[in-house]
Amino acid sequence: MAISPLAAEAQAIAAEFDFGAEDGRRAVRKFVAQMSAGLAKDGDTMIPSYVTALPDGTEKGICLAVDIGGTNLRVCSVELHGDRTFTIKQNKTTIPHNIRVGSTAENLFGFIAEQVEIFLRDNYGSHVPSTATLSKSDHLPLGFTFSFTFNQTAINRGTLIRWDKGFDVPGVIGKDVIQLLQDELDKRNIPVRVTALANDTVGTLMTRSYTSPGGHKCILGAVFGTGTNGAYVEKLSNIGSLSSRKSPTGEMMVNTEWCSIDDELAVLPTNSYDDAVDKTSSNPGYTMFEKRVSGYYLGELFRLAVLDLLARTKHQAHVATVRSDSALLQQSGIDTAILSTIEGDLDPSLQATRNCLKEQLGVEHTTTEFASAVRTVVHAIGRRAARLSGVAIAAVVLKSECLSQGDSHFDIGVEGSLIEHYPGFERHLRGILREIPEIGQTGEERIHMGLANDGAGVGAALIAMVADEEE
Numbered sequence: 001m002a003i004s005p006l007a008a009e010a011q012a013i014a015a016e017f018d019f020g021a022e023d024g025r026r027a028v029r030k031f032v033a034q035m036s037a038g039l040a041k042d043g044d045t046m047i048p049s050y051v052t053a054l055p056d057g058t059e060k061g062i063c064l065a066v067d068i069g070g071t072n073l074r075v076c077s078v079e080l081h082g083d084r085t086f087t088i089k090q091n092k093t094t095i096p097h098n099i100r101v102g103s104t105a106e107n108l109f110g111f112i113a114e115q116v117e118i119f120l121r122d123n124y125g126s127h128v129p130s131t132a133t134l135s136k137s138d139h140l141p142l143g144f145t146f147s148f149t150f151n152q153t154a155i156n157r158g159t160l161i162r163w164d165k166g167f168d169v170p171g172v173i174g175k176d177v178i179q180l181l182q183d184e185l186d187k188r189n190i191p192v193r194v195t196a197l198a199n200d201t202v203g204t205l206m207t208r209s210y211t212s213p214g215g216h217k218c219i220l221g222a223v224f225g226t227g228t229n230g231a232y233v234e235k236l237s238n239i240g241s242l243s244s245r246k247s248p249t250g251e252m253m254v255n256t257e258w259c260s261i262d263d264e265l266a267v268l269p270t271n272s273y274d275d276a277v278d279k280t281s282s283n284p285g286y287t288m289f290e291k292r293v294s295g296y297y298l299g300e301l302f303r304l305a306v307l308d309l310l311a312r313t314k315h316q317a318h319v320a321t322v323r324s325d326s327a328l329l330q331q332s333g334i335d336t337a338i339l340s341t342i343e344g345d346l347d348p349s350l351q352a353t354r355n356c357l358k359e360q361l362g363v364e365h366t367t368t369e370f371a372s373a374v375r376t377v378v379h380a381i382g383r384r385a386a387r388l389s390g391v392a393i394a395a396v397v398l399k400s401e402c403l404s405q406g407d408s409h410f411d412i413g414v415e416g417s418l419i420e421h422y423p424g425f426e427r428h429l430r431g432i433l434r435e436i437p438e439i440g441q442t443g444e445e446r447i448h449m450g451l452a453n454d455g456a457g458v459g460a461a462l463i464a465m466v467a468d469e470e471e
């Protein structure tokens with residue numbers, strides 16, 4: 001059946017996002033090679049976490065966690081019940097601008113310590129003992145999730161390399177951030193010991209390992225939200241800088257920083273929309289994987305592709321009208337949640353898509369045919385993002401060699417709006433796993449995937465607890 005010129009243009013744009021089975025196989029091979037190369041040297045990817053044991057769900061006790069990495073500071077306590085369940089209490093505070101910029105280490109870490117004190121007073125009242133009356137073992141362990149670039153040299157030691165995300169407190173660079181926080185806690189007699197510097201994806205891995213309902217070995221924690229990243233279990237002997245180190249498990253969790261894998265674009269697909277997104281980004285040439293996969297960028301890819309669709313069809317009668325205040329006309333103006341809504345619109349009338357176009361995107365006088373063309377574009381962008389996510393997961397599955405171990409099933413902890421809400425994301429991602437000969441359908445069926453909500457908080461607390469036990 002002949003298709004309309006509008007549908008033909010939409011299909012041509014969608015074809016630019018094709019990522020076939022052979023592309024996937026080639027990319028997985030390259031990702032595995034890049035992961036091995038990253039492990040062999042000290043660099044910005046494949047970063048050892050110094051966490052050498054996973055929880056098994058029987059852990060018990062209360063741990064604190066502090067999560068700082070943007071405008072908000074979160075303090076939480078996690079009570080592990082020893083039966084794969086936990087209770088979490090948390091406080092969120094905005095970090096004042098005058099603390100984030102131009103203050104001193106003492107001011108910033110003093111502010112964090114005060115928030116810990118307030119949290120403890122609000123939630124535990126007079127039950128919190130003071131350090132003066134405590135032996136060392138009575139402290140509360142705290143895991144510190146510090147989402148900036150630091151050089152970690154032990155589970156409880158890391159020096160800040162540089163600030164980003166709007167922070168600029170000069171006296172912190174080159175200093176051990178755990179010690180800076182501990183000093184401020186001690187000054188205030190707060191009975192807390194910072195036992196671990198945690199990473200949020202390692203936290204996702206730890207959280208899923210604690211909560212995994214089947215008790216299967218968790219091999220990977222992966223985040224598909226604003227950004228994307230994964231942490232997995234690697235043999236210590238494969239980690240170049242630490243290969244002679246010993247741990248009872250012989251393993252260590254590694255933060256892949258896969259957002260930056262293949263920045264040289266050896267295997268990542270690239271079309272004109274990808275190029276445009278990269279050029280206008282704050283870090284051209286970097287985090288190329290993330291720019292094709294994560295929530296922060298998919299809305300922008302969609303915006304550029306729909307603008308192109310409109311440009312290509314402008315001579316056709318009555319396609320749609322773009323209002324002057326349309327989000328399509330603003331760079332980074334489109335929330336990836338809109339793609340989920342359009343992808344999930346299965347009604348032949350595409351009324352939800354047309355409403356979304358009108359109300360959220362400022363595109364009026366649409367027809368069902370135009371809505372269908374937009375949906376074709378959305379589907380192509382979402383499907384490619386999911387299949388690329390599958391490449392990263394397949395590479396970790398191969399790199400960890402889990403399928404050659406005896407266990408019948410493995411678990412992957414996932415977190416983030418895309419994997420949680422984007423219709424069909426997991427299905428497309430699993431498609432790649434099946435297409436890799438070393439995994440195939442049998443291997444794919446052995447891999448469970450489940451949400452690890454509250455990963456940053458619960459995970460940091462779990463890391464602090466494991467670290468505390470190891471001391």
Ligand code: ADP
Pocket residue numbers: 224225226227294295296297299335336337338340415416417418421422
């Ligand atoms: P974060 O990664 O910041 O912790 P999320 O996992 O919620 O938080 O990810 C937020 C990102 O996900 C944003 O880029 C947002 O545009 C996108 N997003 C939010 N809701 C949805 C949704 N329903 N479907 C797809 N993407 C979404």
